[in-house]
Amino acid sequence: MRPVLVLVDRTATPPGVCRSTCALLTLARRLGPPMAVLCGPSDAASVALLGRFGAATIATIARGELDQHPAAARVELLSHLARRTTPAAVLVASHRLGQEIAARLAARLGSGLVSDAVDLRMGADGPVAVQSALLGAYRVESSVTRGIPVFTVRADAVAPTAAPMEPDVQRVHLNFPSAVRAVRRITRRPAGSELPPELATAAVVVAGGRGLGSRQSFGLVDALAKALHGTPGGSHTATELGWCPRREQIDQVGTIVHPRLYLALGISGSVRHRAAMRHAETIVAIDRNPRAPIFDVADLGVVGDVHRVVPELLAEISRRKAYPMISHNEETT
Structure with a gap:
């Protein structure tokens, strides 16, 4: 053959x-x-x-x-x-x-x-x-x-x-x-444990959109991605506003992703965005608009202000890392 x-x-x-x-x-x-x-x-x-x-x-x-x-x-x-x-x-x-x-x-x-x-x-x-x-x-x-x-x-x-x-x-x-x-490569970003995996192949992706409100608030995306050992991304609007680099744009003309976990923060969910992330294994969406199209493809939807929900989520992740939960299969004394 x-x-x-x-x-x-x-x-x-x-x-x-x-x-x-x-x-x-x-x-x-x-x-x-x-x-x-x-x-x-x-x-x-x-x-x-x-x-x-x-x-x-x-x-x-x-x-x-x-x-x-x-x-x-x-x-x-x-x-x-x-x-x-x-x-x-x-x-x-x-x-x-x-x-x-x-x-x-x-x-x-x-x-x-x-x-x-x-x-x-x-x-x-x-x-x-x-x-x-x-x-x-x-x-x-x-x-x-x-x-x-x-x-x-x-x-x-x-x-x-x-x-x-x-x-x-x-x-x-x-x-x-x-x-x-x-053509010769003249610069290279140094590899290290702190660098996130490439967006297209990442197992965990945290993406932000217009609902975050500002470039400063977009730091919530980076913080949550780091806490979950994932990769940050953004919607087309977030990219156009300069809140995230073009290489992090998730849509049909940007990057198409298939992570195990996808978190959408303040993303309403345009057709072009949903086409690029809808095949994630688990989709979690946080947005203040209960009619946002992103909830049509989400496995778990949180209707709320990302500026309040995400800090609470980060605090809970930090708490669980500090005090891991005991498995049901483990004996306690």
Whole structure:
């Protein structure tokens, strides 16, 4: 069978493999034997994790260009592997860097591209991608009719399932052309435990909207996100008002999220915003307007002033961290 290339996303702190990659490997197994493309050293822990989720082969390469020119170097690497192996498909996580890599790779290969897939299956004529459209009211199925199919996948829409394999680790020897070095990264935000995870893949997202009233009050979003080890975000309006950075905008033209927990603070819930967060596992909304559309998709709604509710919530979180509740299964004396 033809392999399926899966671009591995790595975590910086601690070094390892992102959950999104495990989800992509889960889908890749439906299309063919997965070949995980590992950029950087092939440490034992990463190899073991990739094998646990079904990677039959691990193609690894450690070159400085992968750090200095992250998009261009990965496009060159995937293009090289695609021409060498003629895969059934190429899978990339659907985040900002992944979207750029996939688009450039499809153009390089002369192939079709399907973005933001939430599921994949093998059809009679090849791989079929499933997309969610119009607030999830429709599921659109698409297939690529020319070249090697390239898919970007909303990895948080897929539950990773293990299928242990003993992977064959292969070192890739590739000399990157000078065109890869045409754009060079000159600044980098230092990785550290205090940095929140990327918005698109975060397990917990706390977002704020116009109802917070000011940039100063938007600090409640950051405080609650930090208390829950989550990532802050904002509505389109909050971004336009300059209360949060553009990279934190959650809507159809910003970032689409699939967290386990989504908290909306002072967000009324426009169609474009709900389209980007409605597939969270649990949605909690706090807003003073009981008729706000956000309550239509919320699992738990609190009608109230965020300036009063959130400080009380922060105090309760702090109290529970200081004095953890005793499990019902534990014996007390």
